[in-house]
Amino acid sequence: MTATDRSAGLAGRASARPASPRPVHSGRAARTRRKWYEIIALTGPAAIVFTLFVLTPIVFAIYYSLYKWSGYGWPTEFRGLDNYIGPYGAFRDPIFLDGLRNNGIVIVGSLVIQGPLAIAIALLLNRRFRGRAVFRLLVFIPYVLAEVTVGIMWQLILQPSGTVDALLTDAGLGHLITGWLANLNVVLWTMLFILTWKYTGFALILFLAGLANIPDELTEAAAIDGASWWQIQRHITLPLLGPTIRIWMFLSMIGSLQLFDVVWVASTPAVRSLGASNTMATYMVDHGFNQREWGYGNAVAVILFVISFLAALLFQRFVLRRDIEGAQTRRAR
């Protein structure tokens, strides 16, 4: 159906062309037409899927977000922007704002802790030594585990009188024991610790790949010129690793904004609803489904989408641009 519409439109455009005053080489017109067929054939399926499963849901989410809707029957109670900025809207709900703040803390925390940690380990693992493969594997394993598995695992390790508490007691640090998942002032930092444990391996693999792309000649030349290992890392390796680091920052940031599974599994509904560990995504599901505020849940989804979208745009515009341009010029040649 859609394909027919498209080719009809195309035929219309193609037949309109000869009407232009300049005589057209038939070969060139055919080539143009073929080019368009190719574009449609190659992008069509993806475009249809994208429209159906990405664009349409976004439009629907925006539509639903303007209603008070329990999920039974179609939405009928129009509320305008109340779900966003009304007296009971998201931006007036302290628990949603807590979630927004928690997302912010996770973004900054991930960048500040995982980045330097992974770079340090990558530089270390980039040197040749016995057992390097084993070490790489060990750091990467947490990333391979499913989020839900990780959440349950840490929930068990961190439970009262669990492994962590026992280790601390044995080490004479028993006074440090707290409700890792219950103390409202601690639980977000516990989440950040779990995320660091899990995602440092991902950053590491990216950085190792980036390091492998740095030609040995450069470091060798520097070494011949008398540069120390530290100088080589500081002035050659790190600058050349820049594009990889920036891409990782982007992925980490978007991942942190959409953070859901680990928090959902490892922290209880009570702790989330008190604003201690919730993120925008867990808040959305807690309200949209569990509290049956479907219209409101959609409003939160739209807010989350807009924030992620803006963050992605700004980051691409100001940070990633030179990396992407470089890639394009290289391909053009």
Added chain:
Amino acid sequence: MKMRRRYGAFVALVATATLVASGCSSSSNDSGSESAGDLFKNPVTLNWWHNANQAGPLRTHWEKVANDFHNLHPTVTIKITAVETNDLQRNRLPAALLSGNPPDVFQAWGGGEMVDQVKSDYLKDITAQTKSEVASIGAAASIWSVDGKQYGLPFGFGIEGFWYNKDLFTKAGITAPPTSLDELNAAVTKLKAINVTPIALGAGDKWPAGHWWYNFAVRECSADALKNASTKQNFDDPCFVKAGEDVKTFIGTTPFQPNFLATSGQTGAGSSAGLVANGKAAMELMGAWNGGVMQTLTPNQKEPTFLGWFPFPKVPGAGGSQDTQMGGGDGFSCSKKAPPECVEFLKYIVSPDVEKAFAATGSGIPTVKGAEAGLSDPVLQTIAKATQDAGGVQLWLDTSFGANAGTAMNDAIIAIFANKGTPEGVVTALKKATAR
């Protein structure tokens, strides 16, 4: 199996309303429906969604019920889908109902949620066909009715109370189960003296903490105040603040295990049910399904023999009923479009023999008269008797108020438990909740 709390409405007041003359006998062909002649003539498939998703006696029971019904009426084939309660209730059912292709028979908990489903015209009115069943079930059936019309039948119904460890009570020198709040406080002190966590609380799931508030509200509030809250969303009676103050005072005696905000209600040995089942805590306030939950949390997969049960104690000086109890049940409804055979299946599920077999699974207390003879578990026998003796049964307040207000209320109650909220906060949250 997890038969979770979630049931219907205010039973005490409507007890008499449903005792209508029962003209037709239960198993004969349906008298009111115009399609009565076609019943069991054409082959039909009934899609049945229930919440017994974990292997256990109840799931086996439902499989047998489906097979037996098919053998009885070969034209009816039953296809079972078992989904975990929360997922079933919050995600799967609403989506299926909305899609216009819902299951024919599905679990229903009554109360505010059923009112919403009826408003959207999703449920089959079964009033005419189920008069005798409703009469046999009695007051509890009204929880599955809206405006005097019946939309579902409960197969299990019971009140909530304290599941306690008799051995630990004896060890602490507690001679009889507490009957008043003062006695409960004394028991807490004695249990602390022998270094036992007096009460396990699955506050991580929110609703187990909420139930403490509900029970105090029943003790503090008059029947009228509770009815106005359920039906008119009127929470102005000062008794609701009083209930919160009672909870706050009680929390002040530190009767619960530490870090209860991270303790779940039913999952794993570290959950509140697990703590009691494994002798780590002396008691837990929980619904009639708790024995079934505890079975799955002990090393030998059996309900501990040390378990006893007593109802929520009287609160001296409180203005509400002292012998009304908090409770609820599980039932099934037919979707609007389901074939008439569906209603026959509902009636079969609550027929005395099937209910007796349900009672024998130890998963709950049957609803129809005579079926309680099937109960073999001594704790369930105690609860069944206490349910009959109760001055009235108030449906779980969160179910009664509906998902929206119910969750907002639980959030505000949990804030009291976390020392972040106030008794007034619960009332404020309830008043605000209907706005989104």
